[in-house]
Amino acid sequence: xxxxxxxxxxxxxxxxxxxxxxxxxxxxxxxxxxxxxxxxxxxxxxxxxxxxxxxxxxxxxxxxxxxxxxxxxxxxxxxxxxxxxxxxxxxxxxxxxxxxxxxxxx
Amino acid sequence: xxxxxxxxxxxxxxxxxxxxxxxxxxxxxxxxxxxxxxxxxxxxxxxxxxxxxxxxxxxxxxxxxxxxxxxxxxxxxxxxxxxxxxxxxxxxxxxxxxxxxxxxxxxxxxxxxxxxxxxxxxxxxxxxxxxxxxxxxxxxxxxxxxxxxxxxxxxxxxxxxxxxxxxxxxxxxxxxxxxxxxxxxxxxxxxxxxxxxxxxxxxxxxxxxxxxxxxxxxxxxxxxxxxxxxxxxxxxxxxxxxxxxxxxxxxxxxxxxxxxxxxxxxxxxxxxxxxxxxxxx
Numbered sequence: 001x002x003x004x005x006x007x008x009x010x011x012x013x014x015x016x017x018x019x020x021x022x023x024x025x026x027x028x029x030x031x032x033x034x035x036x037x038x039x040x041x042x043x044x045x046x047x048x049x050x051x052x053x054x055x056x057x058x059x060x061x062x063x064x065x066x067x068x069x070x071x072x073x074x075x076x077x078x079x080x081x082x083x084x085x086x087x088x089x090x091x092x093x094x095x096x097x098x099x100x101x102x103x104x105x106x
Numbered sequence: 107x108x109x110x111x112x113x114x115x116x117x118x119x120x121x122x123x124x125x126x127x128x129x130x131x132x133x134x135x136x137x138x139x140x141x142x143x144x145x146x147x148x149x150x151x152x153x154x155x156x157x158x159x160x161x162x163x164x165x166x167x168x169x170x171x172x173x174x175x176x177x178x179x180x181x182x183x184x185x186x187x188x189x190x191x192x193x194x195x196x197x198x199x200x201x202x203x204x205x206x207x208x209x210x211x212x213x214x215x216x217x218x219x220x221x222x223x224x225x226x227x228x229x230x231x232x233x234x235x236x237x238x239x240x241x242x243x244x245x246x247x248x249x250x251x252x253x254x255x256x257x258x259x260x261x262x263x264x265x266x267x268x269x270x271x272x273x274x275x276x277x278x279x280x281x282x283x284x285x286x287x288x289x290x291x292x293x294x295x296x297x298x299x300x301x302x303x304x305x306x307x308x309x310x311x312x313x314x315x316x317x318x319x320x321x322x323x324x325x326x327x328x329x330x331x332x333x334x335x336x337x338x339x340x341x342x343x344x345x346x347x348x349x350x351x352x353x354x355x356x357x358x359x360x361x362x363x364x365x366x367x368x369x370x371x372x373x374x375x376x377x378x379x380x381x382x383x384x385x386x387x
Contacts, residue, residue: 068342072345076345082350084349084352085349085350087355088365090362091362091365091369092369095369099373
């Protein structure tokens with residue numbers, strides 16, 4: 001699960017889920033990098049304000065969150081029977097499934 | 107009953123237009139200039155540049171994540187050349203309407219930013235050259251809600267009461283209180299402020315896409331972006347979403363895989379946006 005945090009909350013050991021770029025678009029740090037004390041300091045000095053990190057959640061938690069999304073989607077689309085809305089519903093269900101369950105064993 | 111409804115719509119229109127803020131002089135001046143043929147971006151930037159606060163607001167909007175320019179745009183003139191007059195006009199109005207983001211406006215502003223981002227994503231993935239203009243249309247699609255909240259608070263209060271009671275969309279509550287919704291007021295504002303036709307259709311017809319005769323894609327993209335954000339941001343207790351217009355997919359030639367990609371990109375981009383919103387405060 002990807003999570004966006006302010007740099008003040010960054011801790012060594014966290015893994016970057018996305019590349020970090022500076023304001024001119026130059027990539028400072030690649031996706032997958034594990035943060036260290038030094039790296040965090042350097043990012044702060046480079047005026048980086050936020051990071052997207054991998055948050056570890058258990059398979060059980062991932063499934064639970066996915067179920068919650070499914071319930072929301074089903075409720076919202078309950079009286080939306082048009083083909084356009086039905087297609088949107090299917091696509092969103094597929095999206096949330098990928099997002100939550102992609103790292104969960106198939 | 108019908109005659110009474112008609113009178114009250116006209117009366118309401120008069121009231122809205124009467125309560126509408128006068129656009130700052132600088133904005134009026136720049137606007138008039140942009141309606142003339144062959145005006146240089148340099149001249150426009152000089153005129154707008156006289157208002158330092160306004161200039162700063164516009165530059166902040168342009169450099170925010172929903173435009174996704176990789177390099178910071180430092181000068182107004184550069185912005186005008188890059189974005190074109192229609193987009194600049196939209197940004198001028200945004201800066202005026204969203205000048206002060208007080209707490210009651212926060213929700214509208216956040217939704218506006220997210221829609222702008224999503225509309226831009228859709229437009230770029232469809233390779234529309236007017237992507238920047240469509241982005242600013244996303245930012246402005248609920249502009250009449252701001253006008254109601256700030257300049258017609260008595261009506262806005264009634265709408266809020268209906269929303270609390272029935273847990274429904276703004277659109278439905280507006281229709282119950284006024285007999286019509288924010289898209290109609292958008293049209294009045296767009297006409298009053300002489301918006302270009304493309305922006306006008308995007309803002310007035312994002313719920314009634316079939317009425318967009320000249321720029322159906324603009325209206326369709328805003329329609330789609332609005333719905334996508336509502337679905338993406340669903341929370342327990344507020345499971346109400348607007349409808350995709352039956353013509354939207356057809357106008358934009360949207361298929362499921364494409365929709366999936368848009369949602370993926372939207373998800374990735376909106377992470378960055380969360381912090382961009384705070385900067386705007």
